[in-house]
Amino acid sequence: MYDTRKSSLSPAEFLRSLRENLTLARLAILTGGLIVISLLLSWPLANNSSDRYSPWPNSQSGFTRPENDQTLGNAAPSITGDALPVAQFDMIVDDGLYTDDRRALADDLKQALDYVTKRFGSPPSSRFNAVVARDASCGLHGVAYTEERTVQVSSCNDIARPRAVAIMAHEFVHQLAQDRYGPAHLSADLMLAEGVATWGAGEYWLGSQPDFRSYVRGQRDSGIFYALATDYTGKGIDAMNALYYQWASFVDFLIATYGREKFDHLYVTGHGTPGSADYRGVYDKDLGALEQEWQAWLDQ
Numbered sequence: 001m002y003d004t005r006k007s008s009l010s011p012a013e014f015l016r017s018l019r020e021n022l023t024l025a026r027l028a029i030l031t032g033g034l035i036v037i038s039l040l041l042s043w044p045l046a047n048n049s050s051d052r053y054s055p056w057p058n059s060q061s062g063f064t065r066p067e068n069d070q071t072l073g074n075a076a077p078s079i080t081g082d083a084l085p086v087a088q089f090d091m092i093v094d095d096g097l098y099t100d101d102r103r104a105l106a107d108d109l110k111q112a113l114d115y116v117t118k119r120f121g122s123p124p125s126s127r128f129n130a131v132v133a134r135d136a137s138c139g140l141h142g143v144a145y146t147e148e149r150t151v152q153v154s155s156c157n158d159i160a161r162p163r164a165v166a167i168m169a170h171e172f173v174h175q176l177a178q179d180r181y182g183p184a185h186l187s188a189d190l191m192l193a194e195g196v197a198t199w200g201a202g203e204y205w206l207g208s209q210p211d212f213r214s215y216v217r218g219q220r221d222s223g224i225f226y227a228l229a230t231d232y233t234g235k236g237i238d239a240m241n242a243l244y245y246q247w248a249s250f251v252d253f254l255i256a257t258y259g260r261e262k263f264d265h266l267y268v269t270g271h272g273t274p275g276s277a278d279y280r281g282v283y284d285k286d287l288g289a290l291e292q293e294w295q296a297w298l299d300q
């Protein structure tokens with residue numbers, strides 16, 4: 001169910017409420033969009049092996065790889081910043097984080113929301129909170145509390161602002177998905193929830209690659225390719241990253257081939273796990289058949 005209470009709170013009340021309410025139990029149901037950490041693995045880590053399929057040049061440094069991108073218990077932030085109204089959201093940034101470029105951060109986030117709204121095709125249904133929290137261990141990750149209408153990126157001053165914005169672009173799309181699809185978003189097929197968020201973030205995740213099809217083709221040609229309905233739990237960050245891009249290209253394929261209306265029908269039929277949506281009911285083909293079509297599409 002939607003919880004609209006918090007939208008009427010003052011920023012100070014909201015922050016207090018946020019601290020009190022973001023319990024583990026709550027987190028577990030928030031959205032399939034927990035995580036994102038190094039989704040952008042390929043660009044921050046330009047100088048290690050992952051850049052063999054990276055669209056990003058060797059221009060990024062100073063990134064500390066997070067130890068664990070899926071630690072639910074770390075997500076509740078202790079936020080001490082003020083709320084700054086920006087377009088359709090309130091930006092809340094931890095004190096001491098990106099202090100010299102708050103205005104630029106606000107502008108970047110506004111631009112990112114405009115961009116992903118256009119790509120995704122529908123706007124936020126009401127105001128929400130965009131939190132930029134300081135990660136004590138200098139990791140970069142995101143989480144979307146879409147029912148709470150709060151999306152969050154954790155970062156640190158050693159991580160360049162555009163990287164935090166890129167993660168936020170993905171989290172924004174989770175909020176847009178909640179607003180478009182309603183409570184069904186919370187049980188969406190993980191492939192579709194993360195796929196649409198990554199696809200919606202578009203150029204923020206693509207670097208110099210023109211589209212997700214090209215990106216995934218390159219990834220596959222370098223030997224990294226998974227069955228679509230793979231559960232990445234326990235497989236590590238590289239697998240998760242690769243799957244996010246595969247899922248983004250699969251979403252791109254579904255929408256380009258069969259249209260957005262059918263995709264919207266599909267999105268609300270999931271049960272959380274990868275591959276759980278009713279592909280046959282919507283496309284009259286099972287996931288295996290669609291996956292084969294997608295693979296052929298990758299080569300077009």
Ligand SMILES: [Zn+2]
Nearest residue numbers: 033034194197
């Ligand atoms: Zn996500």
